[in-house]
Amino acid sequence: MNSNAPVIVFGEGSSAIFLLSELIERNENVFWVDGAGATLLPVQPHVRSGLALGILAKNAQNLGFSAGTSIENGLCHRVYRSKAFKVSNWKKMEAETWAPELSFLGADECRVEELNPALIQERLRERLLTHPLVTRIENTPVIEFEIFPTGGKIQFAGGAMTGFRQLYFCDDFAALKTFPKLSMIFKNQMKNIRPGSRYGALQVVFHHSAPIRQVLNRGLVIPMNRDSGESFDRDVLGYFVEPDRSVWTVFLEPSECEENHEIMKKLRKLKQSLNRAFEGPEFLPEGKKDFLSTIGKEVVRFEESFLYTEGELQSSASNPDFVLFTDSLGYSKGLERIARHFGVQPLEFDWADEPVAPVLDETPESLPNIEPAESDHESATPLS
Numbered sequence: 001m002n003s004n005a006p007v008i009v010f011g012e013g014s015s016a017i018f019l020l021s022e023l024i025e026r027n028e029n030v031f032w033v034d035g036a037g038a039t040l041l042p043v044q045p046h047v048r049s050g051l052a053l054g055i056l057a058k059n060a061q062n063l064g065f066s067a068g069t070s071i072e073n074g075l076c077h078r079v080y081r082s083k084a085f086k087v088s089n090w091k092k093m094e095a096e097t098w099a100p101e102l103s104f105l106g107a108d109e110c111r112v113e114e115l116n117p118a119l120i121q122e123r124l125r126e127r128l129l130t131h132p133l134v135t136r137i138e139n140t141p142v143i144e145f146e147i148f149p150t151g152g153k154i155q156f157a158g159g160a161m162t163g164f165r166q167l168y169f170c171d172d173f174a175a176l177k178t179f180p181k182l183s184m185i186f187k188n189q190m191k192n193i194r195p196g197s198r199y200g201a202l203q204v205v206f207h208h209s210a211p212i213r214q215v216l217n218r219g220l221v222i223p224m225n226r227d228s229g230e231s232f233d234r235d236v237l238g239y240f241v242e243p244d245r246s247v248w249t250v251f252l253e254p255s256e257c258e259e260n261h262e263i264m265k266k267l268r269k270l271k272q273s274l275n276r277a278f279e280g281p282e283f284l285p286e287g288k289k290d291f292l293s294t295i296g297k298e299v300v301r302f303e304e305s306f307l308y309t310e311g312e313l314q315s316s317a318s319n320p321d322f323v324l325f326t327d328s329l330g331y332s333k334g335l336e337r338i339a340r341h342f343g344v345q346p347l348e349f350d351w352a353d354e355p356v357a358p359v360l361d362e363t364p365e366s367l368p369n370i371e372p373a374e375s376d377h378e379s380a381t382p383l384s
Contacts, residue, residue, distance in 0.1 A: 011035040011170030035171035044219035046111040048332035050346035068114035077219035100251040193311030200257040201306035209296035
């Protein structure tokens, strides 16, 4: 295979963005093929390992952002209970938390306040779309693949064809069914990934015309009231990317992804939950009657096969030029796989190579409504 042949990257999500950043750092010529899924922002502002933090810090520095000086480990999210956002009783909450939410919440959370995953991802995307090493291919279906002992060849609709040295697939697992030859290659890299563990995600980004009064720089968990017949508790997971912009996500079972009526019902319940959480003068700006009245614009995105709660990815010795990266096993796992592939070091020390002092708690000025939580789900009462 020609050493000047491009590298192919499929996908739109977080894994594709951070992978592309690593490739252009190595001066690779990349064809970036748009994916089937929606472009969702990170569900929470924390990650689950120092390795995931390492790749965030590296990209933050490359973008000119502050990489911070201290790492907080443990419970970085806050749960809404009794009109306040409280430190979770995780031992109790873990047993009651729905499986897809456990992919983003845990006692092993870690964060650096200055490392904002959503902002880093958005700035990287902007940079990549105009980078001279990146050829963006949109709305052009792939017709056929040829697989060679090293690399392969790809043909697009309209007749365009190119050889490639490597192919990185970062799209939805379900999209592989469209490409039987790729599906056979990547099958060996997918271990115990079961369709029954698949969940959809509904995400809304609010642009606020009037920011709320408090500065909330944590991941937030807000309980939703159960629908009639539901047997589990479901939460809204979200955070403020900036004071005037917030992102909120709720997960859906496969059966709930099949009807627009069910999806829109979950969007209404998401908004009702936020109105219930952010009420009163300690949150609402002057002249605003509820949280929704602070919103000037909203962007809603839905991804049917966003997350698999079982399985893992493994390397392939027989086809090393074909590598599977994905967000579908969780944001942190996606970043960790990229970091391992490219030898990115975990973030465990400050830039002077001295131990980082853990941040044990927030100051009262930062989160005035934090207090220990005695229980982690209020009674499930259907909305009237």
